Amino acid sequence: MIDLSVDIAGVKLANPLMTASGTCGYADEYADFVDLSGLGAFVTKSITPKPRAGNDYPRIVETRAGLLNAIGLANIGLEAFLAEKVPLLERLGVPVFVNVAGASIAEYTAVIERLDDVDVVSGVELNISCPNVAEGGIQFGTDPGQVAKITSSARQACRNKILIVKLSPNVTDIAEVARAAVDAGADALSLVNTFSAMVIDIETRRPVLANRTGGLSGPAIRPIAVYMVHRVWSEVARDASVPIIGMGGLQFARDAIEFLLAGATGLAVGTATFVNPACLTEIRDGIAEYLEAHGHSSVKEIIGTLQMD
Amino acid sequence: MSPTQNAWRTAELRARGIFTGRVLSNDSLCPEHYRIRIGLESFPPTRPGQFINIRCGGYRGRVPLLRRPFSLAGRRDASDGSVELDILYRVVGAGTAWLAGLETDAQIDLIGPLGNGFAIREDKPQAALVGGGTGIGPMIYLAEALAAAGRAVAAFAGARTASTMPLIEKQKETFAITTDDGSMGHAGMVHEAFSRWLDNEKPRPAELVVYACGPEAMMKAVADICTPDGIECQLAMERHMACGMGTCQGCAIKVKTDEPPGWMFKLVCKDGPVFDAEELVWE
Numbered sequence: 187m188i189d190l191s192v193d194i195a196g197v198k199l200a201n202p203l204m205t206a207s208g209t210c211g212y213a214d215e216y217a218d219f220v221d222l223s224g225l226g227a228f229v230t231k232s233i234t235p236k237p238r239a240g241n242d243y244p245r246i247v248e249t250r251a252g253l254l255n256a257i258g259l260a261n262i263g264l265e266a267f268l269a270e271k272v273p274l275l276e277r278l279g280v281p282v283f284v285n286v287a288g289a290s291i292a293e294y295t296a297v298i299e300r301l302d303d304v305d306v307v308s309g310v311e312l313n314i315s316c317p318n319v320a321e322g323g324i325q326f327g328t329d330p331g332q333v334a335k336i337t338s339s340a341r342q343a344c345r346n347k348i349l350i351v352k353l354s355p356n357v358t359d360i361a362e363v364a365r366a367a368v369d370a371g372a373d374a375l376s377l378v379n380t381f382s383a384m385v386i387d388i389e390t391r392r393p394v395l396a397n398r399t400g401g402l403s404g405p406a407i408r409p410i411a412v413y414m415v416h417r418v419w420s421e422v423a424r425d426a427s428v429p430i431i432g433m434g435g436l437q438f439a440r441d442a443i444e445f446l447l448a449g450a451t452g453l454a455v456g457t458a459t460f461v462n463p464a465c466l467t468e469i470r471d472g473i474a475e476y477l478e479a480h481g482h483s484s485v486k487e488i489i490g491t492l493q494m495d
Numbered sequence: 496m497s498p499t500q501n502a503w504r505t506a507e508l509r510a511r512g513i514f515t516g517r518v519l520s521n522d523s524l525c526p527e528h529y530r531i532r533i534g535l536e537s538f539p540p541t542r543p544g545q546f547i548n549i550r551c552g553g554y555r556g557r558v559p560l561l562r563r564p565f566s567l568a569g570r571r572d573a574s575d576g577s578v579e580l581d582i583l584y585r586v587v588g589a590g591t592a593w594l595a596g597l598e599t600d601a602q603i604d605l606i607g608p609l610g611n612g613f614a615i616r617e618d619k620p621q622a623a624l625v626g627g628g629t630g631i632g633p634m635i636y637l638a639e640a641l642a643a644a645g646r647a648v649a650a651f652a653g654a655r656t657a658s659t660m661p662l663i664e665k666q667k668e669t670f671a672i673t674t675d676d677g678s679m680g681h682a683g684m685v686h687e688a689f690s691r692w693l694d695n696e697k698p699r700p701a702e703l704v705v706y707a708c709g710p711e712a713m714m715k716a717v718a719d720i721c722t723p724d725g726i727e728c729q730l731a732m733e734r735h736m737a738c739g740m741g742t743c744q745g746c747a748i749k750v751k752t753d754e755p756p757g758w759m760f761k762l763v764c765k766d767g768p769v770f771d772a773e774e775l776v777w778e
Binding site for chain 2: 461
């Protein structure tokens with residue numbers, strides 16, 4: 187029996203697999219297609235203080251190996267989340283991490299303070315990396331000083347839950363941003379969010395997306411995400427004992443192994459679940475097969491074991 | 496407009512999943528359109544207007560990342576529980592080019608049934624169906640379902656030209672056909688043929704329900720004919736979607752609400768694809 191369990195800053199996960207925020211709704215949408223109780227954890231769509239309608243259509247455009255989205259943090263808002271979705275999440279039977287977004291630090295902390303008393307919530311994931319909204323989101327995530335400031339405020343509001351900071355890859359030096367988050371009190375880091383990108387309609391000569399730009403996800407970004415996870419792990423997270431939740435283009439078990447070797451403890455899948463919701467549990471089972479074939483008894487044995495010489 | 500407009504979405508339609516089917520036949524209907532029949536050991540209940548998401552392979556080195564949505568164009572259930580689904584499709588890119596190359600017995604990975612589907616109204620004995628281009632597919636399935644339910648059906652199918660009309664011979668008896676250039680059926684637009692039928696037959700608005708699927712301009716024209724007279728009109732809308740299951744939020748469509756600002760987004764995959772014409776905000 188292979189031990190797939192991992193520990194994210196004190197939260198015990200039966201396995202490293204989780205949903206990537208914003209790609210799996212609030213859990214009820216995928217319940218028909220995949221046994222979500224087989225996940226390590228469930229990560230919700232971003233929650234903001236008030237409901238958000240989101241951006242105009244078109245909101246998505248496919249590329250040859252990826253997907254651009256500019257949904258604009260469409261969500262039902264904090265109160266509806268607490269009233270309607272928390273009871274569903276309580277039935278899942280796996281730890282729940284709630285992704286939080288806002289237009290100001292006060293909006294972030296207002297949501298976190300409410301979630302801090304909700305039993306089913308094990309952790310808060312701070313979205314400081316959404317590239318698709320006019321204010322908030324990525325503006326907090328690209329400057330190390332801003333990252334330190336918002337992480338520190340969130341830390342004070344987040345007393346009973348673990349605090350995960352989700353990093354943007356749209357920076358010159360992701361290790362510097364990671365260090366700012368860790369120094370300000372992050373218990374764990376999620377990386378990477380989507381890459382700012384654009385697709386042009388060559389007939390109209392305009393951007394395809396109504397928002398003009400969007401965030402690129404999918405297999406196209408995986409090698410960059412693996413590189414960034416390894417940099418953050420080797421330069422910041424390993425010494426600080428801060429676990430990394432790796433994500434970006436994960437589709438198959440072999441991709442997951444790359445992230446684990448690069449230093450990720452948790453693994454989040456997003457775009458690939460649009461194609462095959464069951465890939466979450468297929469990847470989990472594929473990791474176990476790999477570990478068994480290579481003589482390991484626990485997934486923890488391979489985390490961060492990338493050989494660089 | 497109340498959110499219960501789509502109340503025909505019933506509990507039975509929640510049964511859905513990932514299935515593997517195999518190709519029973521895959522025939523060219525005209526130079527642009529194909530009809531594929533997919534056999535499955537079993538499949539949940541479906542209704543016209545619902546769709547499936549097919550995982551398409553690659554064509555000439557281009558492999559689509561996402562699944563491609565296809566409206567059901569027919570369904571037959573065998574006594575052993577096995578199911579045949581029809582899809583009518585046009586080759587527009589790598590995914591549909593791959594589909595067109597599939598031979599009998601090839602496997603197909605599909606998710607479904609997805610979406611809400613058309614509602615058959617107990618209180619409306621007369622139905623009118625308006626399909627344009629690939630949108631004729633769901634109208635074929637709906638015409639069969641309405642006939643089985645004992646409704647009077649007037650069906651209209653439009654295409655640009657005869658060589659792009661995706662109907663097999665026996666279906667041509669069900670539909671009044673129009674082509675833009677007059678090369679098959681009447682010359683003109685399909686909504687004009689529908690409008691003439693309304694003028695000639697004068698069905699009572701309260702006893703008529705109109706269903707349409709096709710290019711958005713065609714559906715808007717049909718809606719504009721129906722709504723001033725209070726004729727119920729159900730439209731199958733189309734939007735690019737990544738998942739089809741209600742999670743990616745890509746397929747947003749504006750619908751009216753009583754609350755400010757007077758509209759909200761719904762999702763074509765989950766709340767639709769069938770919407771009441773009066774509910775939609777046309778852009």
